[in-house]
Amino acid sequence: MFKYYLLKVLRNKIYLFWCLVFPLGIMACMNAAFGNIYNIENSIDPVKTIVVAESDSAYAEGFCDLVDEFADESAETKYFDMVEADGRKDAMEILKDGGAEVLFVAGDSDIEVCLSESHTETAGMVAKTVADTYRSNFKLISEAYMTSPEKAQEMIENLASRKTFTEVDMGAFSDDPNPYVWYFYSTLVMGLFFTAMSGVNLVGDLKADVSEEAARLSLSPSSKSKMIWYAFIARLIPSVIISVIHLAFMRLVFQISLGSNVFRLILFVVVCNIFAISFGVICGLLFKGSVNTRGNKTTGVLMVSVFLSGEMVMQLPGIIEKYCPIVNDINPATVMNMAFYRMALYNDPFDFYMNMGKLVIAAVVFLTIGVLVLRREKYASV
Amino acid sequence: MSEILKVDGLVKRYKELIALDHFSMSVNEGEIFGLLGPNGSGKSTCINCVLSLLEYDKGTITIFGKEMSPKAYDIKSKIGIVPQEVAVYEALTVYENIDFFCGLYIKDKATRAKYVQEAIDFVALNDFVKFKPKKLSGGLKRRLNIACGIAHKPKLIFFDEPTVAVDPQSRNKILEGIEQLRAQGATIVYTSHYMEEVEQLCDRVLIIDKGTTIAEGTIDQLKSMIKKSEIITIETAGLDENTIAAIKDLPSVYSADYDGHVLKVEAGSGKHNVIDIVNILQDKGYKMKKIFSEQPTLNDVFLELTGKSLRDE
Numbered sequence: 188m189f190k191y192y193l194l195k196v197l198r199n200k201i202y203l204f205w206c207l208v209f210p211l212g213i214m215a216c217m218n219a220a221f222g223n224i225y226n227i228e229n230s231i232d233p234v235k236t237i238v239v240a241e242s243d244s245a246y247a248e249g250f251c252d253l254v255d256e257f258a259d260e261s262a263e264t265k266y267f268d269m270v271e272a273d274g275r276k277d278a279m280e281i282l283k284d285g286g287a288e289v290l291f292v293a294g295d296s297d298i299e300v301c302l303s304e305s306h307t308e309t310a311g312m313v314a315k316t317v318a319d320t321y322r323s324n325f326k327l328i329s330e331a332y333m334t335s336p337e338k339a340q341e342m343i344e345n346l347a348s349r350k351t352f353t354e355v356d357m358g359a360f361s362d363d364p365n366p367y368v369w370y371f372y373s374t375l376v377m378g379l380f381f382t383a384m385s386g387v388n389l390v391g392d393l394k395a396d397v398s399e400e401a402a403r404l405s406l407s408p409s410s411k412s413k414m415i416w417y418a419f420i421a422r423l424i425p426s427v428i429i430s431v432i433h434l435a436f437m438r439l440v441f442q443i444s445l446g447s448n449v450f451r452l453i454l455f456v457v458v459c460n461i462f463a464i465s466f467g468v469i470c471g472l473l474f475k476g477s478v479n480t481r482g483n484k485t486t487g488v489l490m491v492s493v494f495l496s497g498e499m500v501m502q503l504p505g506i507i508e509k510y511c512p513i514v515n516d517i518n519p520a521t522v523m524n525m526a527f528y529r530m531a532l533y534n535d536p537f538d539f540y541m542n543m544g545k546l547v548i549a550a551v552v553f554l555t556i557g558v559l560v561l562r563r564e565k566y567a568s569v
Numbered sequence: 570m571s572e573i574l575k576v577d578g579l580v581k582r583y584k585e586l587i588a589l590d591h592f593s594m595s596v597n598e599g600e601i602f603g604l605l606g607p608n609g610s611g612k613s614t615c616i617n618c619v620l621s622l623l624e625y626d627k628g629t630i631t632i633f634g635k636e637m638s639p640k641a642y643d644i645k646s647k648i649g650i651v652p653q654e655v656a657v658y659e660a661l662t663v664y665e666n667i668d669f670f671c672g673l674y675i676k677d678k679a680t681r682a683k684y685v686q687e688a689i690d691f692v693a694l695n696d697f698v699k700f701k702p703k704k705l706s707g708g709l710k711r712r713l714n715i716a717c718g719i720a721h722k723p724k725l726i727f728f729d730e731p732t733v734a735v736d737p738q739s740r741n742k743i744l745e746g747i748e749q750l751r752a753q754g755a756t757i758v759y760t761s762h763y764m765e766e767v768e769q770l771c772d773r774v775l776i777i778d779k780g781t782t783i784a785e786g787t788i789d790q791l792k793s794m795i796k797k798s799e800i801i802t803i804e805t806a807g808l809d810e811n812t813i814a815a816i817k818d819l820p821s822v823y824s825a826d827y828d829g830h831v832l833k834v835e836a837g838s839g840k841h842n843v844i845d846i847v848n849i850l851q852d853k854g855y856k857m858k859k860i861f862s863e864q865p866t867l868n869d870v871f872l873e874l875t876g877k878s879l880r881d882e
Binding site: 188191194195198199398399400402403404405406407408409565566567568569 | 583617620621622623624639640642643645646648650652654655656657658660661665668669670672673674717718
């Protein structure tokens with residue numbers, strides 16, 4: 188029996204298109220359109236850089252330490268290749284000869300940035316970003332010291348662990364996500380969430396007042412509970428495989444970072460698929476009409492959910508978080524998106540497990556209701 | 570013959586509408602039992618209640634001597650259903666569909682494989698086992714629908730209008746198959762709108778309307794229940810009003826229609842209906858081309874008992 192439940196799912200072309208092919212197509216299009224930009228961002232060649240400290244101040248010292256950090260061979264991202272110079276004049280000569288692209292001159296309270304004539308755009312961008320970030324961070328910390336030394340210390344610690352400086356906790360939406368990666372993750376979640384359609388079909392297969400085939404099953408002596416679990420697992424297995432295919436394409440073909448924790452990745456895929464199918468079951472039970480009607484209505488719900496999660500407008504979850512955070516908390520696509528984003532990019536287990544917990548609780552509730560309703564064998568009308 | 574299915578005082582309400590009103594029926598082992606009724610008369614509701622798919626308000630249903638319930642799996646295992654709509658999976662092939670539905674009843678693989686093959690042979694779908702249903706014609710789909718319902722060799726089979734929208738050849742094949750199933754020992758409950766099928770197949774017929782039994786018995790018993798026992802058709806030209814009135818005045822005649830060429834007379838049970846009418850026409854000097862007399866059909870019985878007004882679903 189299980190074999191046929193599985194065959195039915197695997198031969199469902201609409202399901203395979205929306206859950207497997209469509210997300211892969213979107214990913215391929217995104218890769219074709221924006222892949223090069225992303226690759227440039229992620230493969231910056233170290234810029235030949237000179238730092239001249241014209242002061243012994245904490246300001247100048249701090250900046251020299253920061254540049255050294257970015258020049259460290261063992262650092263995850265090495266932006267600078269340091270070039271030695273004996274004072275500003277010597278440095279200017281080297282810059283002129285093309286021995287370096289960037290010169291930082293650290294003074295008492297400011298950073299002067301000089302670029303060689305032949306500097307690349309990337310070198311200019313990196314130099315400007317580092318200098319600007321240092322200026323603003325130093326200012327913030329100095330002001331904090333004046334008002335609250337403890338707060339300033341906390342900010343320095345946060346800076347060391349590369350956390351944000353925002354005083355108001357914006358939760359999961361405080362970081363500015365990398366748009367390219369974000370859209371890949373959103374597309375993965377979209378494909379995963381579309382699995383809900385197979386949950387709607389499960390209702391059509393087993394609820395005797397929805398389809399004639401289901402009525403036929405209800406009239407047989409086979410256990411309804413067993414049929415429900417067969418049908419559920421026959422949907423879960425292909426869905427998980429599809430998600431793994433998506434992840435494999437993301438990592439191996441599109442070179443998208445998926446984080447380093449395989450256990451969490453597997454947990455994410457399994458939990459989200461279980462949730463998506465159970466969500467489809469609930470939609471299939473709540474909506475009235477034929478299986479197609481129920482499916483169409485569910486598609487509408489999925490589309491809205493995916494849209495609100497930022498699939499098309501990346502900033503949308505942040506805006507929602509500001510004005511109506513409850514929507515983000517109850518929107519399944521956002522919860523899945525954020526869980527994946529935090530897990531893969533920030534290695535943030537607390538946020539990840541919080542979101543997984545929400546999905547597990549919802550899936551348990553949905554499945555319990557679904558099983559109780561679907562195992563019914565007698566109806567008020569058929 | 571022992572009673573295999575007994576329905577007693579069944580009441581089913583849909584809010585204000587009473588679909589079944591203290592409905593009773595019984596089906597004997599080995600017979601083909603016809604359940605007839607206009608659209609919305611309660612046939613499908615009755616079958617669904619019997620199969621424990623529908624909740625009902627009152628009454629008892631006994632099958633194979635045991636009370637039917639959703640959990641009566643031993644009873645369910647001996648029942649087959651061929652629904653009105655083709656209820657098969659489009660994603661599975663002919664063989665897979667039959668194997669799937671047979672598998673709901675027969676767990677042993679070897680036995681199931683044998684039964685599935687027998688069902689395929691029975692409905693003559695051997696050349697189509699690898700076809701998906703959408704590639705099959707209407708008649709072949711109907712035969713697949715039947716194979717899915719009977720593959721597990723049930724003792725009691727419900728056929729709910731199995732020949733809707735099929736060509737005469739497929740219909741004939743289906744009807745022969747049903748006769749064959751009965752010959753193999755199955756008891757059949759058959760519903761259809763095609764009166765000639767019911768007349769050809771059924772040993773006993775129950776006519777249901779508005780949820781109650783209108784008539785029940787063998788075909789002959791039903792025919793004897795109606796006023797009309799003979800329809801006389803005479804081709805003749807130029808009949809006048811007086812002659813038609815004289816025919817209508819005959820004691821056993823209760824209607825006479827003349828369209829200028831053909832006189833159609835409906836008469837009750839009388840010994841010399843044809844002779845009496847012919848005598849009147851001869852006395853008046855009319856020449857007659859063709860004269861023939863027909864017995865009432867089940868269709869006449871059905872229309873007379875349930876009325877001629879149109880019914881909605």
